[in-house]
Amino acid sequence: MKEYRGYIFDMDGVLYRGSKPVPGAAETIERLKKKGRKLVFVSNNSTLSREDFAEKIREMGLPIEEGELLPATHATARYLAERYAESGVYVLGALGLVKELLLAGVRLTQQPAKAEVLVTGSDPDISYRKLSNATELLLRGCPWISTNADKLYPSESGMLPGTGAVVGALQYITGREPVVIGKPSAPIMEQALEMLGLPREECLMVGDIIESDVLAGRRVGVDTALVLTGVTRREDVEASPVKPDYVIESIAELEV
Ligand SMILES: [Mg+2]
Numbered sequence: 482m483k484e485y486r487g488y489i490f491d492m493d494g495v496l497y498r499g500s501k502p503v504p505g506a507a508e509t510i511e512r513l514k515k516k517g518r519k520l521v522f523v524s525n526n527s528t529l530s531r532e533d534f535a536e537k538i539r540e541m542g543l544p545i546e547e548g549e550l551l552p553a554t555h556a557t558a559r560y561l562a563e564r565y566a567e568s569g570v571y572v573l574g575a576l577g578l579v580k581e582l583l584l585a586g587v588r589l590t591q592q593p594a595k596a597e598v599l600v601t602g603s604d605p606d607i608s609y610r611k612l613s614n615a616t617e618l619l620l621r622g623c624p625w626i627s628t629n630a631d632k633l634y635p636s637e638s639g640m641l642p643g644t645g646a647v648v649g650a651l652q653y654i655t656g657r658e659p660v661v662i663g664k665p666s667a668p669i670m671e672q673a674l675e676m677l678g679l680p681r682e683e684c685l686m687v688g689d690i691i692e693s694d695v696l697a698g699r700r701v702g703v704d705t706a707l708v709l710t711g712v713t714r715r716e717d718v719e720a721s722p723v724k725p726d727y728v729i730e731s732i733a734e735l736e737v
Contacts, residue, residue, distance in 0.1 A: 494711020505733025629663030
């Protein structure tokens with residue numbers, strides 16, 4: 482394996498599964514940090530703020546700082562703050578997303594008539610009213626930004642509907658397409674690279690889903706390593722049109 486100065490790690494399926502850390506994950510992160518490598522941790526999770534995530538990570542004993550975390554909630558807030566700082570934003574999403582948007586100084590409104598931009602994420606309290614409000618904005622031609630468009634969300638109790646439950650419904654109803662921030666789209670990866678501040682050829686993306694993590698890495702021109710502790714199996718790699726640069730059993734096998 483080539484030597485890299487920067488690493489972008491996906492979290493779920495790479496560092497932990499559910500609330501259990503992958504054996505050797507903490508040691509590998511520590512080793513990388515001791516060697517002066519720069520690390521960013523990305524996730525498509527659209528319900529937890531950076532602060533929520535930091536707490537979850539600390540409970541698992543992983544040596545990661547809040548400032549190294551880039552969940553889709555935070556990435557979406559950064560994207561909005563850069564482009565729509567003056568606009569009224571309507572959110573169909575969870576509290577973690579709202580928290581990040583407020584921290585970034587985004588102007589939120591609950592009134593669809595006053596809103597100019599729609600932001601979507603997973604929402605455990607999705608309702609007909611919220612879908613109606615979002616539909617109104619989209620039919621009016623407002624820009625639509627989504628944390629991600631994942632169909633399924635792997636939880637400890639099995640597969641659950643992901644943000645795709647919201648995105649798919651709105652696409653079907655209105656024929657509109659959102660700007661997607663999370664993997665496999667480029668925006669979250671571009672932000673991760675900005676945080677690392679290194680040339681892309683010196684960075685490695687490490688993830689467990691070939692169509693999400695590896696594709697995301699490819700799209701922004703960084704090398705990719707697939708770990709087999711999550712969703713994608715070794716036999717899936719053969720069948721996939723997207724190929725990672727490296728396939729390793731787990732994060733513990735990263736050569737550093
Ligand atoms: Mg993952």
